[in-house]
Amino acid sequence: MAHFNFAKDISELVKMDGPMQKSTLMRWERKAQEAGASTSPSKPRCKTPGKTGALSSGATAKTPKTPSCSQEDKSANGCRSGKKTKTPGAKTPGVQTVHQDRFIPSRATSDIEYGHFAVTKKATEDEENDPGEEDINNQEYKHQLLEAMEMKDRKILNFKGKAPEASRPAVNSLNVLYSCSKSSTKQASTTRHIPRAPDRVLDAPQLMDDYYLNLLDWSHGNILSVVLGTAVFLWNADTGTITQLMELTDTQDHVTSVCSVPESSVLAVGLSNGNVQLWNTDQQKLLRTMSGHPARVGSLSWNSHILSSGCRTGAIHHHDVRVAQHQVAELVHHNQEVCGLSWSPDGRHLASGGNDNLVNVWGNQIGPQQPIHTFSDHQSAVKAIAWCPWKSHLLATGGGTADRHIRMWNVQSGSNLGAYDSESQVCSILWSKEYKELASGHGYAHNHIRIWKYPNMAKIVDLVGHNARVLSMAMSPDGTTIASAAADETIRLWKCFAVDSKTKKSTHDTSAPVKSKETSGYSMCIR
Template identity: 25%
Template sequence: MYSSPFSYSTKGGFSRALASPNKAQSPLRSNRISPYSKDRFVSPAKSPSRSPLREGTNSIVDTSANKRQSTPTTPKNRRAPIAEDNILDAPDVQKSLPVKLIDFNKNGDLAIALGTSIYIWSQGQVTELMNGGTQFDAVSWCDEGLIISGNGNIELWDVRQQVAFFAFQNHERRCSAISASGSMAATGGADGITRITDTRSGDFQELKLHSKCGEISSLAWSYDGRYLAAGANHVVGVFKSKQPQLYEASGKVQSLSWTQGDILYAADYDQGNVQMIRATMNSVLNQVDTGSPISGLCYTDSWGLVTASAVTGDWSIYTPRELKLISDYHGHSDGIINITACEERNLVATIGLDETLRIWTLKEPRGPLNSPSVVRRPPSPFGNFGIR
């Protein structure tokens, strides 16, 4: 059972927790009618595409007996994974950062926010969940369903029934930072407020990161739900109680990711600096300047720390302890907006300014350990026609 470090109080006038789907009045107009054709997503076409390996240590696995207490290690003689991507059209992609347009759950289902619609990609099939009549800013899976946000309105949806059954307290103008741990959902908005809501009881609590932090641009619960990390302008905060431990950043922190222990990775958009923070020690263990603004990152035990460039359209894998570059992967013709990973299915998804969504399958490289692990695009029987 989840044990929260916070004490909650129910605010007056809010009593819609787990309301009947027939009673939930959606501010997002959930009529599930799309103005677009069913071909909005083009059928996926495999197109292996990755860059030659750079020098460096290869892929990682944390082999310690107790992952919650250990710092990630990098086994020797591991190489960067092969990545094959399925390419799907992504028109009307929201380009006003920060946003959280894609999110994987543990089953490998990908939630996608495009324009005024929410889609679910599952095992190669795409279905529309709803059309809300407003521009969506964020999607995030939780145990109870899928959280969606548009224009500051936030709802929890039952994906199978395609109905909204819980409404959160609104944020002013925009809520682009969402993270869930069990039934506890954290939301952050342009109003600078971080709000933690119990989706079962409806109780919530408001937290303040810093008086001058501005918009909350990223949130991430630790794996065990003991810590909540929040990113904003030039600051990272880790909540263990109502008062956060603050860490200075060189720009707006738009991406956060935890290991299965107490290690937090935080990346800023402006300078592309990645910090490695140990929450239990309140200390920065390591940091690296990637040389490119970072729009997203995610940690996996199997492959390492995955980062996305907001400028070049590349994503990269780093060793989790030394923060050494393993390899870059090319695909998008413009910057990446968001990146997410599903370690259970060896999947990485990226959505870019080039209006494409790419779902990458990671595989162990073939051949001897000392052979180069480079994927070459196979010749196409259709000549040089592009695939969209």
């Protein structure tokens, strides 16, 4: 039962609703009792700062608002002679506190920050008035540190003077990269000005809006050939004259493709009836007609004396224009219309694109053969095919509306070098001869020409002006101007690859004049 008694005592001790009867009086209560029992006539003194002394014997104290204490309360709470002592911490007006045995300072004077400030200030004043041993040691340390930083009358850290000269001349191979001298030459601008507006606009009425046809060509004689319905027109870029080369008598037929012989005045014309005609643009004379295709010829490409023609059936014919029996080979691998055809600059490979979404790369052998590479990454018809002029093994191809990508191929290894989204139908691609750039003509949905930077294929500029899709593009002989034929029946000339005259003069001093070059081209003929 001892633990029950212990718990009962604990509960009695922690009760806060009544006074503790058997507890020892507090110190201030005992002092009050002693003060009441004392008969000393001296006035009690209040040690609390800021308070006045006790009331004088002649003064009458104000009656407190609380009721008077009983005798038992007086003995318990320390009341004497009808006067109630002030509880510490309580502020009863009109009642003076009794004597206290200790000094309670004001909280304002016990502020820690003020005390720290006072101590610090005193220590500082003492140091200024009487420098001690510690200050002397600090001065000695500073003096030794100053001597240690000096070496042979030359400071290690010196921000005013120049650096000392090297003991021997030093050669820096990266001096140009890190030179900040004002006398250094200015770097050449990395960007060039490309006119956003066309240099000239030509009307092309009755230009057929057919994605699979190739209706534009720019010969080395600076003659632009354009197919308008059943006729072929020649525009001389030097003089601005327009000449009608030929026109079909049968209204059921129409011209489907044109391609000129490099450095010559001979123009190949593909027809919708499957025939291929050869015309002399200088004399405006028909040289010969070559048959063999059962359907329209939508694409043509020259390789010296070999003319390759792509048919709607998917077959490709090689024509040797020097002999009477012109057809020397037939390449059959496409199962739909061949709409893109191009020989490489070195004449070693022929690239063909078809409506079956395939790209085939053929060799230059005469006779039946299978393609060296077949690329099936495109998701739409491939009409845009272009070989890089400075890398004969680099091929760029573009897909139609469902694909919209330009893809780079290495025909030596057969690898895909990258695919780039053009956001529009790709109708044609041309490489620049002066810059590492290429231009692409687009149809739905933007109908513009975009110039790309190779090899990162970053967009340089978009040439906007056509109101319908750009069906075909051709490059001028000097490589500075692009001609674009669109379904809005206009041909626009964009001078987007212009070269600085000084740079061109220094790099082409040994080249022959344009006039003599054209004359040598015209002297070529087909046997």
